[in-house]
Amino acid sequence: MKQSAGMAGSKLGRFSIYTFLTAITALSIFPFYWMFVIGSNTTASINKFPPALSPGSRFIENLGKVFDTVDFGRAIINSFIVSTTATLCVLFFCSLAGFAFAKLEFKGRHFLFAFLVGTMMVPSQLGLIPSYMIISSLGWLDTLKAVIIPGIANAFGIFWMRQYIASSIPNELLEAGRIDGCSNFRLYWNITVPAVRPGFATLGIITFMGSWNDFLWPLVVLKDRSVHTIQIALKNLSGAYYQDYSMILAGTVLATLPILLIFLLFSKQFISGLTEGAVK
Amino acid sequence: MIGASTKKKFNQRMRDQLSAYLYIAPFFILFAVFGFFPMIFTAWVSLHKWSILGTKTFTGFQNYKFILEDPYFWKSLYNTFSIWYISTLPQLFCALILAFLLNQSLMKGKEFFRISVFLPNITSVVAVAIIFGAIFGQHYGLINYALSFIGIDPIDFKSSVLGTHLAISSMVMWRWTGYNAIIYLAGLQSIPNDLYEASTIDGASKSQQFFFITIPLLRPMIIFTIILSTIGGMQIFAEPLMFSGTGGGSQGQGLTLTLLLYEEAFARQAFGYASAIAWMLFFIIVVFSLINLFITRRLQSAE
Numbered sequence: 001m002k003q004s005a006g007m008a009g010s011k012l013g014r015f016s017i018y019t020f021l022t023a024i025t026a027l028s029i030f031p032f033y034w035m036f037v038i039g040s041n042t043t044a045s046i047n048k049f050p051p052a053l054s055p056g057s058r059f060i061e062n063l064g065k066v067f068d069t070v071d072f073g074r075a076i077i078n079s080f081i082v083s084t085t086a087t088l089c090v091l092f093f094c095s096l097a098g099f100a101f102a103k104l105e106f107k108g109r110h111f112l113f114a115f116l117v118g119t120m121m122v123p124s125q126l127g128l129i130p131s132y133m134i135i136s137s138l139g140w141l142d143t144l145k146a147v148i149i150p151g152i153a154n155a156f157g158i159f160w161m162r163q164y165i166a167s168s169i170p171n172e173l174l175e176a177g178r179i180d181g182c183s184n185f186r187l188y189w190n191i192t193v194p195a196v197r198p199g200f201a202t203l204g205i206i207t208f209m210g211s212w213n214d215f216l217w218p219l220v221v222l223k224d225r226s227v228h229t230i231q232i233a234l235k236n237l238s239g240a241y242y243q244d245y246s247m248i249l250a251g252t253v254l255a256t257l258p259i260l261l262i263f264l265l266f267s268k269q270f271i272s273g274l275t276e277g278a279v280k
Numbered sequence: 281m282i283g284a285s286t287k288k289k290f291n292q293r294m295r296d297q298l299s300a301y302l303y304i305a306p307f308f309i310l311f312a313v314f315g316f317f318p319m320i321f322t323a324w325v326s327l328h329k330w331s332i333l334g335t336k337t338f339t340g341f342q343n344y345k346f347i348l349e350d351p352y353f354w355k356s357l358y359n360t361f362s363i364w365y366i367s368t369l370p371q372l373f374c375a376l377i378l379a380f381l382l383n384q385s386l387m388k389g390k391e392f393f394r395i396s397v398f399l400p401n402i403t404s405v406v407a408v409a410i411i412f413g414a415i416f417g418q419h420y421g422l423i424n425y426a427l428s429f430i431g432i433d434p435i436d437f438k439s440s441v442l443g444t445h446l447a448i449s450s451m452v453m454w455r456w457t458g459y460n461a462i463i464y465l466a467g468l469q470s471i472p473n474d475l476y477e478a479s480t481i482d483g484a485s486k487s488q489q490f491f492f493i494t495i496p497l498l499r500p501m502i503i504f505t506i507i508l509s510t511i512g513g514m515q516i517f518a519e520p521l522m523f524s525g526t527g528g529g530s531q532g533q534g535l536t537l538t539l540l541l542y543e544e545a546f547a548r549q550a551f552g553y554a555s556a557i558a559w560m561l562f563f564i565i566v567v568f569s570l571i572n573l574f575i576t577r578r579l580q581s582a583e
Contacts, residue, residue, distance in 0.1 A: 017381050025396045031411045047420045097304040106300035126562045127318025150314040153307040184299040213404035215518045231406045252407045263402045267395045275466035
């Protein structure tokens with residue numbers, strides 16, 4: 001009780017806390033608001049002093065120009081295909097491996113897990129050029145496979161799922177399943193998977209966002225317009241018509257909207273999952 | 281009877297081993313192909329003059345010698361560190377305060393504040409770069425509009441070195457402060473309340489509690505975020521490419537190490553030289569992470 005008596009207790013203290021938090025919140029949200037302000041006005045109304053500071057009515061019109069300039073529809077579909085496939089694969093392969101590391105006894109378990117954690121420290125740029133050569137010699141350049149396949153399992157996801165499974169599935173439950181004659185895969189599929197849904201939610205959102213927002217690797221392996229993802233399309237949009245800010249920002253709104261909706265839908269679960277996962 | 285049961289147990293052990301290797305195989309195969317092999321092969325390529333068509337001549341450590349003589353390399357190294365420094369220190373400091381305040385027991389609307397400070401992290405770097413590019417625009421940018429109220433003439437952020445670094449750093453700060461605050465918040469929540477209660481009884485002030493309980497117990501989280509921002513900061517790419525354009529602008533004011541690597545490899549097709557840059561980048565990240573780790577550890581023993 002006494003703890004609340006200090007800074008947070010006094011009226012002045014509370015007032016300054018809320019002021020600070022509100023200021024940070026405003027700074028966090030303002031760019032989103034401003035992106036929509038520009039995206040829904042004409043470029044002319046932005047390019048004057050004072051600039052327009054409230055949303056206009058030309059959002060749909062600006063979007064129309066976006067679709068005339070680059071194949072935004074195709075890019076959104078591509079991004080959905082890539083992100084959804086990558087997310088489903090990551091959830092499956094990472095939880096399967098996480099299950100093995102958490103619940104199965106095998107030779108080299110500790111070493112392999114330490115090795116796996118170590119691989120997280122290697123920056124992806126280091127292998128950029130040979131990875132490009134491999135994709136090129138497989139004939140995968142300009143196919144969505146090139147961005148999906150290398151990402152279907154990753155060290156972070158396995159680490160995450162291992163921690164989650166180790167702490168949330170009691171060994172007795174699996175023993176009971178064994179006595180009933182379950183195979184290892186059934187122990188994973190019928191007992192583990194249903195019990196770790198919250199872990200899936202957080203990892204799923206992280207993976208989907210990472211995949212949706214990925215830039216360098218798609219830029220390197222997806223040259224043809226027909227396979228561009230949304231981020232590449234956005235870059236081209238901003239490069240081609242640099243001055244038409246309204247159109248560019250309208251496109252940016254559209255590219256951000258899906259991820260924003262998904263995040264807001266799961267935000268409560270996501271933030272608590274993230275804070276729990278961080279201390280495990 | 282006993283024999284049968286040991287046999288059964290033995291079978292189970294064999295089965296566990298087999299399934300475990302099978303379950304972890306996808307990651308290790310993938311890592312071998314797209315992680316380990318490329319890493320080693322980069323070193324091999326870096327010892328050659330290697331063109332995109334596959335013609336190659338062995339040149340030993342020539343590429344590394346060229347790098348050390350290349351003014352663009354030194355420029356990109358300076359830019360990368362300058363941007364890292366300007367963005368990381370205020371960002372982590374701000375995140376720490378933010379987490380501390382979000383953790384106050386009397387706070388109302390916790391959920392709302394947490395979600396809104398995290399929001400910037402979900403946007404793509406391309407989107408962030410576009411939005412901030414507009415905010416930092418020379419003629420009609422919002423920053424210059426705000427500055428006009430206090431009588432400062434419009435600043436051409438894009439053409440100056442410091443202006444470019446400030447603009448890029450602000451993108452990084454905007455995107456990552458909330459994320460780091462959430463990580464710190466997780467650490468704060470795991471500190472048992474008894475510690476605070478006991479020290480209050482002993483007469484410790486709030487700021488003493490912050491420096492002698494909160495900071496030391498938060499150290500693993502602080503190390504984690506510093507390492508993460510070191511690795512991320514050394515690899516910064518999309519922001520400078522979007523803000524300064526090809527080559528990092530007219531005087532290379534936005535040229536970072538990864539941008540240099542990308543352009544040498546995929547614009548100039550100098551795979552050998554670019555691979556040598558990749559290894560230099562890796563080397564710099566490792567050394568710099570170790571230095572940061574060392575400094576953070578020192579802070580701990582200083583208390």
